[in-house]
Structures are given as C-alpha cells and as structure tokens.
Amino acid sequence: MTQIKSVAIVGGTHGNEFSGIYLLKKWQQHPEKIARESLSISTLLANPKAFEATKRYLDADLNRQFRTDLLTDPTLGNYEQSRAKAISLYLGHKETPNFDFVLDLHNTTSNMGPCLLLVQQHPMYNLMAGYVKLKMPEVNISRDEDHKSRDEHHLLATMGKFGVIVEVGPQPQGCLRHDILEWMETLTGHILDFLELYNHDQLPQLPESVEAYRFLSEVSVPLDEHGERAAMVHKDLEDNDFKPLKKGDPMYITFDDEVILYQGEQTVYPNFINEAAYYDKNLAMSLSEKVTIDVYSQS
Incomplete structure (x- = not known):
C-alpha cells in the first residue's frame, strides 16, 4: 500500500x-x-x-x-x-x-x-x-x-x-x-x-x-452577431448546481424574454453555474454526468 x-x-x-x-x-x-x-x-x-x-x-x-x-x-x-x-x-x-x-x-x-x-x-x-x-x-x-x-x-x-x-x-x-x-x-x-x-x-x-459527477463539457452563454451576450442563465437553473437538467428544461433567457430550453437528449448535472470567474470566457456552466464510484475498486 x-x-x-x-x-x-x-x-x-x-x-x-x-x-x-x-x-x-x-x-x-x-x-x-x-x-x-x-x-x-x-x-x-x-x-x-x-x-x-x-x-x-x-x-x-x-x-x-x-x-x-x-x-x-x-x-x-x-x-x-x-x-x-x-x-x-x-x-x-x-x-x-x-x-x-x-x-x-x-x-x-x-x-x-x-x-x-x-x-x-x-x-x-x-x-x-x-x-x-x-x-x-x-x-x-x-x-x-x-x-x-x-x-x-x-x-x-x-x-x-x-x-x-x-x-x-x-x-x-x-x-x-x-x-x-x-x-x-x-x-x-x-x-x-x-x-x-x-x-x-x-x-x-x-x-x-x-455517487459522483464526471465532467463532460463547458457550455457558453448565447452570443449575438457582435459577440456580445444575448442571454443569461435562467432563474430556474440558477443556484441548482449538481441538480438534473433534462431536455426541455429552461437553461437561458434572452434580454427579449425568450426562454431557451436545454435540447440535449442526455440528462446532465450542471455545476459552476454562472461562475463569475468564467465571464471573461463567456462560459455559463460545466455539464457533468452522474457516475458511481466503486469504493473498494482497485482501478
């Protein structure tokens, strides 16, 4: 050991x-x-x-x-x-x-x-x-x-x-x-x-x-044709890190009040939602999948 x-x-x-x-x-x-x-x-x-x-x-x-x-x-x-x-x-x-x-x-x-x-x-x-x-x-x-x-x-x-x-x-x-x-x-x-x-x-x-969460990808805030933010994280998603996000759930809302829904087929578990440090990269959150850790596994 x-x-x-x-x-x-x-x-x-x-x-x-x-x-x-x-x-x-x-x-x-x-x-x-x-x-x-x-x-x-x-x-x-x-x-x-x-x-x-x-x-x-x-x-x-x-x-x-x-x-x-x-x-x-x-x-x-x-x-x-x-x-x-x-x-x-x-x-x-x-x-x-x-x-x-x-x-x-x-x-x-x-x-x-x-x-x-x-x-x-x-x-x-x-x-x-x-x-x-x-x-x-x-x-x-x-x-x-x-x-x-x-x-x-x-x-x-x-x-x-x-x-x-x-x-x-x-x-x-x-x-x-x-x-x-x-x-x-x-x-x-x-x-x-x-x-x-x-x-x-x-x-x-x-x-x-x-239970654990495995990183899948980072996702960006929607941008307009000028490269400026066109939307923000929807209030129903805000503060819900590690909670399930399913297809059809609100993800963003534009400044014209259009709700943008999550379109992925896979249920994901967002984290770092609306992290202030990632604003310079226009990142909205990271997406993870739920996984199981076998505690006594040797791999």
Missing part, C-alpha cells in the same frame, strides 16, 4: 478566493489544527501578488499553467507563468514530486456547496470518496478530467504524487463567508484524517459505492 508522508496544502492559487488563504493564516498560527501523526504538512500561498491586488490573477490563470510542456517552456514568462515554474521547483517535477499529496483550496461563486474534485485515478481516491461521503454526506464529488495523464493536466493539484481540489461555494470574489470557510476547514480535516487512517490501515467500514 502506498504511504502518504508529505502533504502540501495550497491556498490562494486564485488571489480573490479568500477561504483557503485565511485558513492558511490560521493554520500557520495554529499548526496543531492540521497536524497528523504520520504526515509532514506544509502550507503554501500560491499567488501572493494576486491576493494583494484582490484579483483572480495578474496576467494569466495560475491554475492553468502546470502542464509539463508549459512548465518547461522558457518563452513563457509572465507573472503567473513564472510563479508556476517557481512553485514547481518547490513541489517538485511531476515525474519526481517532492510531496506525496497536494491539497489545493478553492472558492467558487456558484452554489456548489462543499465539493471534492478528483483530478486523477487511483484506488486511494475511491477509498477517499467513500470516507468523505461517510463523514460529510453533503459533499459533492466531481471527477474532473481524471482521464488525463498528470503530464497533460494543467492543474496545480497534479504536482504531487497524488492530489485533490477542495472547491467550496457560493462565496463572492474577494469576500469571506463563515459557513463557506467552515465547510472548507471541515472537508480539509476529513481528507487529512483519511490520509492518517489510510497510512495506518485503519479505515472504518466504508459504503460500497458513492
């Missing part, structure tokens, strides 16, 4: 997502709150300049810079690209990571509640999903492009031998909410507890399977 010895907890990959940043400050003052006997735990503020500016990023999204080809491209040198290279020196090369586990903390403006994003595949993640759902049933588990190899994945969480993202919302950019920060702290604690129990082969009996 793989042992997890070193853990990096990262906050502030996006500088205006405050829960992880302020939890790092708390844990740096009170390291006993995240201490676990078998784990060596470090913390990292990923994008300090963006935090100082209360911006998601200064030049480019830091959480899109960690593909191996990007990290090794000397021509990429804006602030976040350079910062990614510096972080990769600290966390280690993807082939030879310095940390066994990277836990990256994020906020979303969408109503996703506490969410665990699995960005790789391994039997340990199946067990983690079962443990987290046992301890915190309200958690949504998302398999976010976990078919990709670590080399081609651009997320910071893939810089460890293992890694996950904690995504919690709704929280406005550049703000703090007690309930959201509390969710993040609780979920982080369960993940660390899992790693501790996993190391000692002392996991409790877990459910045989848990």
Whole structure:
C-alpha cells in the first residue's frame, strides 16, 4: 500500500478566493489544527501578488499553467507563468514530486456547496470518496478530467504524487463567508484524517459505492452577431448546481424574454453555474454526468 508522508496544502492559487488563504493564516498560527501523526504538512500561498491586488490573477490563470510542456517552456514568462515554474521547483517535477499529496483550496461563486474534485485515478481516491461521503454526506464529488495523464493536466493539484481540489461555494470574489470557510476547514480535516487512517490501515467500514459527477463539457452563454451576450442563465437553473437538467428544461433567457430550453437528449448535472470567474470566457456552466464510484475498486 502506498504511504502518504508529505502533504502540501495550497491556498490562494486564485488571489480573490479568500477561504483557503485565511485558513492558511490560521493554520500557520495554529499548526496543531492540521497536524497528523504520520504526515509532514506544509502550507503554501500560491499567488501572493494576486491576493494583494484582490484579483483572480495578474496576467494569466495560475491554475492553468502546470502542464509539463508549459512548465518547461522558457518563452513563457509572465507573472503567473513564472510563479508556476517557481512553485514547481518547490513541489517538485511531476515525474519526481517532492510531496506525496497536494491539497489545493478553492472558492467558487456558484452554489456548489462543499465539493471534492478528483483530478486523477487511483484506488486511494475511491477509498477517499467513500470516507468523505461517510463523514460529510453533503459533499459533492466531481471527477474532473481524471482521464488525463498528470503530464497533460494543467492543474496545480497534479504536482504531487497524488492530489485533490477542495472547491467550496457560493462565496463572492474577494469576500469571506463563515459557513463557506467552515465547510472548507471541515472537508480539509476529513481528507487529512483519511490520509492518517489510510497510512495506518485503519479505515472504518466504508459504503460500497458513492455517487459522483464526471465532467463532460463547458457550455457558453448565447452570443449575438457582435459577440456580445444575448442571454443569461435562467432563474430556474440558477443556484441548482449538481441538480438534473433534462431536455426541455429552461437553461437561458434572452434580454427579449425568450426562454431557451436545454435540447440535449442526455440528462446532465450542471455545476459552476454562472461562475463569475468564467465571464471573461463567456462560459455559463460545466455539464457533468452522474457516475458511481466503486469504493473498494482497485482501478
């Protein structure tokens, strides 16, 4: 069984997502709150300049810079690209990571509640999903492009031998909410507890399977002939992350009050609905399918 010895907890990959940043400050003052006997735990503020500016990023999204080809491209040198290279020196090369586990903390403006994003595949993640759902049933588990190899994945969480993202919302950019920060702290604690129990082969009996959501695609807001937004997310869909969207359900409404219905044959489960950070790309939401994780599966 793989042992997890070193853990990096990262906050502030996006500088205006405050829960992880302020939890790092708390844990740096009170390291006993995240201490676990078998784990060596470090913390990292990923994008300090963006935090100082209360911006998601200064030049480019830091959480899109960690593909191996990007990290090794000397021509990429804006602030976040350079910062990614510096972080990769600290966390280690993807082939030879310095940390066994990277836990990256994020906020979303969408109503996703506490969410665990699995960005790789391994039997340990199946067990983690079962443990987290046992301890915190309200958690949504998302398999976010976990078919990709670590080399081609651009997320910071893939810089460890293992890694996950904690995504919690709704929280406005550049703000703090007690309930959201509390969710993040609780979920982080369960993940660390899992790693501790996993190391000692002392996991409790877990459910045989848990529901999860696998990423399918991103969808854009309808645009007019000038490339400007012609519609917005319909109120019946707003705030209904991880709820089923069926053919014929309202999806958008135009500024002329025309309702645009979802036309897909497959029932999907939207998330990141109306995420403020994606407005610059005219993205309305991500679509996922519901899947089952076999907790004790070896694949």
